[in-house]
Amino acid sequence: MIRKYFQAQNSITIISIRFCSAAIQSKPKLSYYHRIEGEPFKYNTxxxxxxxxxxxYGEKVSLVTYSEKKRISxxxxxxxxxxxxxxxxxxxxxxxxxxxxxxxxxxxxxxxxxxxxxxxxxxxxxxxxxxxxxxxxxxxxxxxxxxxxxxxxxxxxxxxxxxxxxxxxxxxxxxxxxxxxxxxxxxxxxxxxxxxxxxxxxxxxxxxxxxxxxxSPDSGAMIQFTSGTTGKPKATLLSHFGMVNNSYFIGLRNGFHKKDYKLCIPLPLFHVGGCIISLLGSLHHGRTLVFPAPHFDGEAMLRSIVDENCNFFAGTPTFCVDLLAKQKLLNLPLPEIEMACLGGADLSPQIVKDLTEVLKVKRITSVYGMTETSSAVFQTLPEDNNQSVEEYVGVVGNNVEAKVIDKKGNLVPFGQPGELCIRSKVNMIKYWNEPEKTKETLGEDGWLKTGDQFILNENGYGKICGRLKDMIIRGGENIFPKEIEDFLNTHGNILESQVIGVPDKRMGEEVCALFRLKDQTKLLTQEDIKNFCQGTLAHFKIPRYTIIVSEFPKTPSGKIQKSRFGKFFKNQLDNLK
CATH class of the missing domain: 3.40.50.980 (Rossmann fold)
Structure with a gap:
């Protein structure tokens, strides 16, 4: 009896252990990924x-400004x-x-x-x-x-x-x-x-x-302005350390250390893509930069690629749309373009197809990042094929931690959407003179909340599936509606305004203003709004479309629900397409 009792107990024990093991194995893995690879950080200014x-690199050409006809070593x-x-x-x-x-x-x-x-x-x-x-x-x-x-x-x-x-x-x-x-x-x-x-x-x-x-490499090196939910730009302070290291590791993934690329850069230098990825990235590896024109100019870019024999270019999908249209018109004899590094918006399958067929680009790489992370913290790997950029923004950057959380701050399982957070030495120091906003974005634990709804896979690849904030991305420019709304509301005949982004094939998104009028007999046209905004708002913030409405969908507490605009104003928005 005693022997049978212990045998039974052992049997039960074994079953319990197996049950617990199965439970542990079935528990979903949570969205946290830390990529440690390659070289350690550099402690340089x-x-x-x-x-x-x-x-x-001495007398090797550092920069060619094509429009200025200048070369400097x-x-x-x-x-x-x-x-x-x-x-x-x-x-x-x-x-x-x-x-x-x-x-x-x-x-x-x-x-x-x-x-x-x-x-x-x-x-x-x-x-x-x-x-x-x-x-x-x-x-x-x-x-x-x-x-x-x-x-x-x-x-x-x-x-x-x-x-x-x-x-x-x-x-x-x-x-x-x-x-x-x-x-x-x-x-x-x-x-x-x-x-x-x-x-x-x-x-x-x-x-x-x-x-x-x-x-000190840890000291502030640069301030870039990025819009916030208050509508007023926040001043993001970046360190020497973050800028030097991010540019170095991005360059490694682009293969700057292996091939003598000549980089055609139409990106504006006041953005992290221009001054960190491109400018600083070229210094690490002694690569020549070519600025086609002071501003983006598709024809100047194509001609600079031909005349300077560039085999690499960086840009945004919007730039690519214009570049492809210009090449189809001019049909210039382009050299072999080894790589195009693109970011700032999602890449469509059509753009990827056209880049490979029209511009003969051999490899397309995508990047994802923000001003607060000193540019890219996700990027495709050298072995990735061109089709991967259609679905993913890349894999977590070198020496970067990424996690995806729910509204309570808990990790979500891999493959489920939530807010992307980044922890790395490349993160910003702070928002200048805004300690409360800094705390909202950058926690004491070092995790930076991006505000982007994101899906992280177990292999470290990720994709954006929406934005938690109302930010509009127009041709790579980040625009926050409240700044525009606050200004439109100063118009004598606007009672209430709301600004949203609407899909656009060329720009990715365009700015659309919806507003209620004080005097319904005095209509406002898009041209009226354009004239009102000129001289106060930068040109990329001026609404491309305007819609007059009688009311906005609201919650029981009286808050406007932008999430319902697509359904509420479907007919008006469909007419914009």
């Missing part, structure tokens, strides 16, 4: 990166950067001061960014399309001491707007002290860019070289 590139870039860096300090700028570059893509943009880093200053990148109101907001927000800009570009009169900002009443918070203008003319109240470079002495440059040892 941007200034050290430039100096290393100059010493290693790595050694010349280093020389000019230190001349400008010393001159910036000679006019009274001190370590940590904020210096803005407000310009389209020119050679002086590249030199200025390097000089600001070598001087231990903080580079502030401003969208060249900003109006004076947007400029003044940025000047006050981070206390910009100096701005480097061209005198004019197209309809943008940079010098005139900067002069107006200097003349603002003493009660304003604007601290702008110096205007530095790139151009042939010498303008009153402004330094000439070339004159500053020429004014530097050998002793001045020696001081800049000695300064490098005291600049």
């Amino acid at each position: 941007i200034g050290e990166l430039l100096q290393n590139a100059a010493e290693k 790595f050694a010349e870039t280093f020389e000019k950067a230190d001349c400008l860096a010393s001159s910036l300090m000679n006019i009274g700028l001190k370590r940590g001061d904020r210096v803005a570059i407000w310009s389209p893509n020119y050679e002086f943009w590249y030199i200025s960014m390097m000089a600001i880093a070598r001087a231990g200053l903080v580079c502030v990148t401003l969208n060249p399309a900003y109006t004076i109101n947007e400029l003044n907001y940025c000047l006050e927000k981070v206390g910009i001491k100096a701005v480097i800009a061209p005198e004019v570009f197209r309809t943008q009169k940079y010098f005139d707007m900067l002069t107006q900002s200097l003349k603002k009443e003493a009660s304003s918070k604007i601290l702008l002290e110096h205007i530095i203008i790139y151009g042939n003319q010498k303008l009153p109240g402004a330094f000439n860019f070339d004159d500053l470079i020429k004014s530097s002495s050998e002793n001045d440059k020696r001081k800049i070289n000695e300064l490098q040892a005291s600049i």
Whole structure:
């Protein structure tokens, strides 16, 4: 009896153990992925990166500005950067001061960014399309001491707007002290860019070289403005460390260390894609950059690829749509293009097909990231085929942790949607002078909430399935509706406005404004809205479409439900297609 009892007990025990094991095995694996591969992080500043590139690559061409017909070597870039860096300090700028570059893509943009880093200053990148109101907001927000800009570009009169900002009443918070203008003319109240470079002495440059040892890689290197849910742009402070390392590892995945790519870069330099992925990425591996034009120009890009024999280009899907249309028209004899690195919006199967057939691109790689993560934190791998970019934004970046959480902050199983969070040394330091917003986005545990609804797979590949916020992505530009709504609501005949993104084949999304009128007898056309916005909102924020409505769908508590707009305004929205 005793033996049978123990046999029974053992049998029960064994069954229990097997049951628990099965339960453990059936438990879904949760969406957390940490990719550790390759080399460790580099503890360098941007200034050290430039100096290393100059010493290693010397007279090799660093940059070609196709429209300006200029070429500059790595050694010349280093020389000019230190001349400008010393001159910036000679006019009274001190370590940590904020210096803005407000310009389209020119050679002086590249030199200025390097000089600001070598001087231990903080580079502030401003969208060249900003109006004076947007400029003044940025000047006050981070206390910009100096701005480097061209005198004019197209309809943008940079010098005139900067002069107006200097003349603002003493009660304003604007601290702008110096205007530095790139151009042939010498303008009153402004330094000439070339004159500053020429004014530097050998002793001045020696001081800049000695300064490098005291600049910490952990210190702030750049501020980029990114819109927030309040409608006002947030100033994102990025470190030397984050920018140097992210650009290095992205370059490795692109194969910059294996092949002597010549990079055609139409991306605006005030974005992380232009100044981090492209500009800094080229310095690590000694690759030549080609800027086709100050702004995106499909024909200039194609001709620069042909004339400079470029075998790599970076851009957005919107750029590709225009580039493909232009090539179909011109049919230029393009060289073999080894790779196209694309980000900023989803890639459609048609774009992938056309890139391989029309432009003969051999490999397409996609990236996903944001300003707050110093650019890309997901990227396709070298062995991935072109079709993978149609479904995934890539795999988690080197030395990056990713997780996907639900509304309560708990991990969701792999393959299920939730909010993507990133933890890495490449994350931003903070939002400038906004501790509460910093805490909302970047927790004390180091996890940064992206605000994107995302699916993470067990193999580390991910895809975006929506946005938790209302952000509109128009041709790679991030636009938040509240800023536009707040301005539209100042119109004398607009009672209430809501702004949404609507699908667009070329831009990915276009801005659409829906509004209720105070006086129904006085209709507002799209042209009326365009005229009202010009001069206050940057051109990419001005609504492409307008719809007059009688009411908005609301919750019982009175909150407007944008999630119901598609169904509520289906007929009006369908007419836009």
